[in-house]
Amino acid sequence: MSSQTSAGTGIGASVRRKEDHRYITGQGRYTDDINRPGQAHAWFLRSPHAHATIKSIDAKAAAAMPGVLAVFSGDDLAADKVGGLICGWMIHNKDGSPMRAGAHPALAQGKVRYVGDHVCVVIAETLAQARDAAEAIVVDYGVLPAVVDTASAAGARSVVHAEAPDNTVFNWHLGNKDATEAAFKAAAHVTRLDIVNNRLVPNPMEPRAAVGDYDQGEGAFTLYTTSQNPHVARLVLSAFIGIAPENKLRVVAPDVGGGFGSKIFIYAEETVCVWAAKKVGRPVKWTSDRTEAFLSDAHGRDHVTHAELATDADGKITALRVKTTANLGAYLSTFSSSVPTYLYAPLLSGSYDIPAIYAEVDAVYTNTAPVDAYRGAGRPEATFVVERLVEVAARELGKDPAKFRMQNYIKKFPHQTPVIMMYDAGNYGASMKKALEIIDYKGLGKRKRDSARNGKLRGIGFSSYIEACGIAPSAAVGSLGAGVGLWESAEVRVNPVGTVEVLTGSHSHGQGHETTFAQLVSGRLGIPIENVSIVHGDTDKVQMGMGTYGSRSGAVGMSAIFKALDKVIAKGKKVAAYVLEADEADIDFTEGHFTVKGTDRKLDFGSCALQAYVAHKFNGQDLEPGLKEGAFYDPTNFTFPAGVHICEVEIDPDTGVTAIERWAAVDDFGVVINPMIVEGQVHGGIAQGVGQALLEGAKYNADGQLVTASFMDYCMPRADDLPSFDVGMTVTPCPSNPLGIKGCGEAGAIAAPPAVINAITDALGHEDIAMPATPMAVWRAAQKTVKRMAAE
Amino acid sequence: MASVSLTVNGRAVAANVDPRTLLVQLLRENQRLTGTHVGCDTSQCGACVVHVDGKAVKSCTTLALSCEGAAVTTIEGLATDGALHPMQEAFREHHGLQCGYCTPGMIMAAVDIVNRRGFSLDEKTIREDLDGNICRCTGYHNIVKAIAAGAEAMGGRSMAGKEPPRQAAE
Numbered sequence: 001m002s003s004q005t006s007a008g009t010g011i012g013a014s015v016r017r018k019e020d021h022r023y024i025t026g027q028g029r030y031t032d033d034i035n036r037p038g039q040a041h042a043w044f045l046r047s048p049h050a051h052a053t054i055k056s057i058d059a060k061a062a063a064a065m066p067g068v069l070a071v072f073s074g075d076d077l078a079a080d081k082v083g084g085l086i087c088g089w090m091i092h093n094k095d096g097s098p099m100r101a102g103a104h105p106a107l108a109q110g111k112v113r114y115v116g117d118h119v120c121v122v123i124a125e126t127l128a129q130a131r132d133a134a135e136a137i138v139v140d141y142g143v144l145p146a147v148v149d150t151a152s153a154a155g156a157r158s159v160v161h162a163e164a165p166d167n168t169v170f171n172w173h174l175g176n177k178d179a180t181e182a183a184f185k186a187a188a189h190v191t192r193l194d195i196v197n198n199r200l201v202p203n204p205m206e207p208r209a210a211v212g213d214y215d216q217g218e219g220a221f222t223l224y225t226t227s228q229n230p231h232v233a234r235l236v237l238s239a240f241i242g243i244a245p246e247n248k249l250r251v252v253a254p255d256v257g258g259g260f261g262s263k264i265f266i267y268a269e270e271t272v273c274v275w276a277a278k279k280v281g282r283p284v285k286w287t288s289d290r291t292e293a294f295l296s297d298a299h300g301r302d303h304v305t306h307a308e309l310a311t312d313a314d315g316k317i318t319a320l321r322v323k324t325t326a327n328l329g330a331y332l333s334t335f336s337s338s339v340p341t342y343l344y345a346p347l348l349s350g351s352y353d354i355p356a357i358y359a360e361v362d363a364v365y366t367n368t369a370p371v372d373a374y375r376g377a378g379r380p381e382a383t384f385v386v387e388r389l390v391e392v393a394a395r396e397l398g399k400d401p402a403k404f405r406m407q408n409y410i411k412k413f414p415h416q417t418p419v420i421m422m423y424d425a426g427n428y429g430a431s432m433k434k435a436l437e438i439i440d441y442k443g444l445g446k447r448k449r450d451s452a453r454n455g456k457l458r459g460i461g462f463s464s465y466i467e468a469c470g471i472a473p474s475a476a477v478g479s480l481g482a483g484v485g486l487w488e489s490a491e492v493r494v495n496p497v498g499t500v501e502v503l504t505g506s507h508s509h510g511q512g513h514e515t516t517f518a519q520l521v522s523g524r525l526g527i528p529i530e531n532v533s534i535v536h537g538d539t540d541k542v543q544m545g546m547g548t549y550g551s552r553s554g555a556v557g558m559s560a561i562f563k564a565l566d567k568v569i570a571k572g573k574k575v576a577a578y579v580l581e582a583d584e585a586d587i588d589f590t591e592g593h594f595t596v597k598g599t600d601r602k603l604d605f606g607s608c609a610l611q612a613y614v615a616h617k618f619n620g621q622d623l624e625p626g627l628k629e630g631a632f633y634d635p636t637n638f639t640f641p642a643g644v645h646i647c648e649v650e651i652d653p654d655t656g657v658t659a660i661e662r663w664a665a666v667d668d669f670g671v672v673i674n675p676m677i678v679e680g681q682v683h684g685g686i687a688q689g690v691g692q693a694l695l696e697g698a699k700y701n702a703d704g705q706l707v708t709a710s711f712m713d714y715c716m717p718r719a720d721d722l723p724s725f726d727v728g729m730t731v732t733p734c735p736s737n738p739l740g741i742k743g744c745g746e747a748g749a750i751a752a753p754p755a756v757i758n759a760i761t762d763a764l765g766h767e768d769i770a771m772p773a774t775p776m777a778v779w780r781a782a783q784k785t786v787k788r789m790a791a792e
Numbered sequence: 793m794a795s796v797s798l799t800v801n802g803r804a805v806a807a808n809v810d811p812r813t814l815l816v817q818l819l820r821e822n823q824r825l826t827g828t829h830v831g832c833d834t835s836q837c838g839a840c841v842v843h844v845d846g847k848a849v850k851s852c853t854t855l856a857l858s859c860e861g862a863a864v865t866t867i868e869g870l871a872t873d874g875a876l877h878p879m880q881e882a883f884r885e886h887h888g889l890q891c892g893y894c895t896p897g898m899i900m901a902a903v904d905i906v907n908r909r910g911f912s913l914d915e916k917t918i919r920e921d922l923d924g925n926i927c928r929c930t931g932y933h934n935i936v937k938a939i940a941a942g943a944e945a946m947g948g949r950s951m952a953g954k955e956p957p958r959q960a961a962e
Binding site: 016017019020021022023024025026027028029030032033128203204205206207255256257258260289290291509510511512676677679680683684685686687688710711712716717718719720722724725748 | 810812820825826827828829830831832833834836837839866867868870871876880883884885887889890891892893894895896899915918919920922923925926927928929930931932933934935936
């Protein structure tokens, strides 16, 4: 790891994080830490049934209980014409018709559709009073059969939404069906796999929370909330839900304790809190407990897929096709429809030159929590399909899995895949070679023999992933159905003393923007990093921005800052020209100083700022005073981080315990701003991917009860479940943004699951294992292996 | 309502609370010490770890009234005279945190591990002893490094030079 001193504080330096001091001293300010004068507390009465009509609600007794200020139901929201929650990405069916979406009221109207669905809210002086009163509400439910299983939802007799009579939201496809079918007919070999991508709960450690406040004098609302994109929340709450016009609604997302996608979305609870603040004339606070988070945070993944890969006689991949059913839960969450479609199928080419690809995706409604983007969002699902297929194909063809991958890698760039994407740069072979060295691939045979001598099964698994990040060109996503543009904004305010505030539309919830963004500004302006402050997360302070998800804050958010800095420097040159009495064309800016070409005359950045504000040296009509510039940056393409992760496991066939013995990760993220932070992102992503592969799985029973609704039932990765990781990097700069950044936030979660499962199946010698590969599942699978070995 | 007296970060505190009040509620809501977090309500995640009479406890499952007469230390009380505790320094130096939400509990648990296990900690010991604390951001890689380094730094600072306080006392 590069040290802080060797590279200063600019791009490429592992600068220790500026934000850490408040976190390590207990001075962070998260939403639940915020208390407003006169604040009341909200508790949501949630449906105990997965699917039921609401025949009646009797809240009279509850409303009369001590401390209760109000009890509201869906009827009250409807009476106030509060709009439903929206899905912001339109998907069209194969026949061109729009997807079939049912209404999503913030409090149920007439029907509940999953366990945890919001029936009433009780607002009381204390949380305990609100909870006590909620128990006195009598709801008469007409229980209906629950639709739970992903694969059979479309054929179920029970209907979740009348708008989708076969529980199907859309039948969508992408790619070239005819060319793909022809390639399969001509194939020398076809590899076939049935794959379940297990349902996950994101579980950031900070549960969601919201404080709604209403200022009667101003007629204005403030919402403090756990959001990854406060401006998008304001837009949706204003334009679609109709809480208040945007100029009368301030959304503040202060310190946010992790998101992983789950805090992108606009949920029922914050909608109700901000609306109710005006109704009761008091600030209203709600904080999720962990079981509420399990029940009502948007879940991730949940795909059932049949996948096939065609190869020719030389082992060259000629085609790939998939048929996927994606569970979107009981309602369409904010970006849910984009996840199993445009964030999934365009990545099915992986790192490989595949001439023909065809994907069919059916999305279904079920009586389960809404499913939306979770770290990687669609790309982990695609990578799991591709990397399992490729691994199994190599085994079936008797080829070394590393060599088989290298044979089929895309080697020339730019490369147009058959599924939308134009890969701009990469060198996949370089990452593979480096990863093979780190893992000591040559020594694998000996290690396998050593394990066998100890009665253990050792296996190695590859994952050569690619992802599309830095989402994205607004025109491109618009043409695919997005309801918003995906640019980013920045404003650079230079103060008269030369210190700088950067207002960014990106939002940091663990990624360290306050440090990395300051590194860019410090390096570019030649000023100490202490003189740079990053401001984010408050719609009253920061101009409209799109927020943080899809590994976009570096590639898109920092590029906006880069553009704004260009303008600051250009304006500074004009000021410096007056002060230094030189022609503007002769002014250079290097290492924090404006200089006059061919002379020793110079003006440091801080003095230039002062001159810009005092405006004594120039005529304010010829040049505007001040030094503050903004930029909106819309990228020219997605970015394509890629890499190779190799996992080596040792299985104890007597206990079924899988120990991860080695992990080599070689990622190409383009230009890296802060290696320490980037490596941290890789570690965390791998941990979540290993969690999916070995430990985590959200389980509903046949009645639609979530049986994994606490940390006692849902297995989160803990320190002793994981190894330390060997992380390396290769670099091909991204040509699609001015900084050459590709993004790193999701890579580990995308790469890890197939690496683990490929390693386990290598150890077992058969493919019969599903995620999560728990000790019980691995033990069962290993008995087959042990029997076969005994027979040999 | 019931009264409880204790010291929090060396300061005497007397409060009149609902008997069902949890220690974490007393700290966060009554004392406005919001550095101690609630991550799960079931004593699984450890975001709420504080020290009671020098030992790590999960304050989300401890009744405030059970702490009568106790000395409670929270993350806000770990730094002394404006100087960060070596474990706090180590978490920053080794990037042992991302979103910061689990961090106060992690640091308090880490100090407790050192108190119980000594200044020289190997990776296996740290990972096993960290079983009661969940982090969703870091994959634990850098937390483990931070705790090893923090333990060593605590040893360097210790008056005895070799034994951590509780081990020495035992």
